[in-house]
Amino acid sequence: MQANTSAIHFGRLSEYWELMPPEKSIFITSTTLRQRASERLPIESAGARWIEVPDGESCKRLQVLESVYHALLRFDAAPDTVLVAIGGGSVSDLAGFAAHTWMRGIELIIVPTTLLSMIDASVGGKNAIDIDCTKNVVGSFHFPTHIICEVNWLSSLSERELVSGMAEAIKHAVLDSEEHFRFFEQIADTHIPPAQLDDKTFEELIRRSQEVKLRYIKADPYDSRTRHALNYGHTFGHAIELLTGLQHGYAVAAGMGAANALAVFRHALAPVTMARIASLLRSFGLPSDIPEAFAMADRALEPEALLELIRADKKRRGKELDFAVPYGIGDVRIEAVSLDELANVVSPLSHPDSMRRKQ
Numbered sequence: 001m002q003a004n005t006s007a008i009h010f011g012r013l014s015e016y017w018e019l020m021p022p023e024k025s026i027f028i029t030s031t032t033l034r035q036r037a038s039e040r041l042p043i044e045s046a047g048a049r050w051i052e053v054p055d056g057e058s059c060k061r062l063q064v065l066e067s068v069y070h071a072l073l074r075f076d077a078a079p080d081t082v083l084v085a086i087g088g089g090s091v092s093d094l095a096g097f098a099a100h101t102w103m104r105g106i107e108l109i110i111v112p113t114t115l116l117s118m119i120d121a122s123v124g125g126k127n128a129i130d131i132d133c134t135k136n137v138v139g140s141f142h143f144p145t146h147i148i149c150e151v152n153w154l155s156s157l158s159e160r161e162l163v164s165g166m167a168e169a170i171k172h173a174v175l176d177s178e179e180h181f182r183f184f185e186q187i188a189d190t191h192i193p194p195a196q197l198d199d200k201t202f203e204e205l206i207r208r209s210q211e212v213k214l215r216y217i218k219a220d221p222y223d224s225r226t227r228h229a230l231n232y233g234h235t236f237g238h239a240i241e242l243l244t245g246l247q248h249g250y251a252v253a254a255g256m257g258a259a260n261a262l263a264v265f266r267h268a269l270a271p272v273t274m275a276r277i278a279s280l281l282r283s284f285g286l287p288s289d290i291p292e293a294f295a296m297a298d299r300a301l302e303p304e305a306l307l308e309l310i311r312a313d314k315k316r317r318g319k320e321l322d323f324a325v326p327y328g329i330g331d332v333r334i335e336a337v338s339l340d341e342l343a344n345v346v347s348p349l350s351h352p353d354s355m356r357r358k359q
Helices: 013-019 034-039 043-047 062-074 089-104 115-121 151-156 159-176 178-190 199-219 226-231 234-244 248-265 271-283 290-296 303-311 339-349 352-358
Strands: 007-010 025-030 049-053 082-087 107-112 126-131 134-141 146-149 320-328 331-338
Touching (some): 013 146, 025 034, 025 062, 049 062, 062 126, 115 159, 115 199, 134 234, 159 199, 159 226, 159 271, 226 331, 234 290, 248 271, 248 290
Parallel strands (some): 007 146, 025 082, 107 146
Antiparallel strands (some): 126 134, 320 331
16 A cells, blocks of 8 residues: 655755656646746756646546546556656646556656645645536545655745635644744734745745644544544635635635634634634635625625535535534534534525624
């Protein structure tokens, strides 16, 4: 069985060239990143074999996966082939699934190029593709042997892409501790936009998030229950993402706000803590609840459409879902939440005044 750990490195991709022998390695990246990725490899990489896939979530489709398999055939990929994924979370999801299924598993190396992928998507071995409107419904576990984080990739990202990554980093802080959460409040207090943060700050932020995620992975490598806490904000978030078209982090931020509202409604979370998390999210330009997300996307909120997507969530067990319920900073618990309870909460969430009257 494949080891469920990955070696994480910080530095330039060219410093780890020995991990990617040209005669064994095949590189997969998005069309947009292809040129920049090539430039970061040593001069000897001129003859490297490349697979290009569409940008973003659109690459996580069966037809794209099939095209990757055909490319692997053309390149005569063998059991000792190393598949090197250079890109964001969508590319690593696709590549991880391809690596897991090609000849029953080949080596995978991930070079994350976005904040979101450095702190979350590249770490943990979960890979998936989308079917119709359902995210990540076909997937597997395939841990990369190495993750190479070159922080200066972030300088090429837009402010919006960086802010999207911040949402997952804040999620990790809520899961982790008061000290970790204050670290983000201190960044917010500087009023420095994410695009102007220095590499040292980003590296600390990334390492902190990776440590949190790795702790959950060590406790529950194959996501049987404990690791479900990492889905905090995602049950609502995935549905919000599909309905609004917002970037993943923005949708997860709104999903965190919705999960917090549910927790307050259940008397699990103190309203003052919900307000504190909302304030931090807003300080980075993220939505703090469902209505804010739909307003940001200029979309009408339809509770029934939201609930229909939540019903398709892969964490559903009959009429209940395994749901990450926050009780406080550093205290997020997995509890069974009924679909009926979510239905009773979603409608008031679209009318905040109504929600307050019910509390």
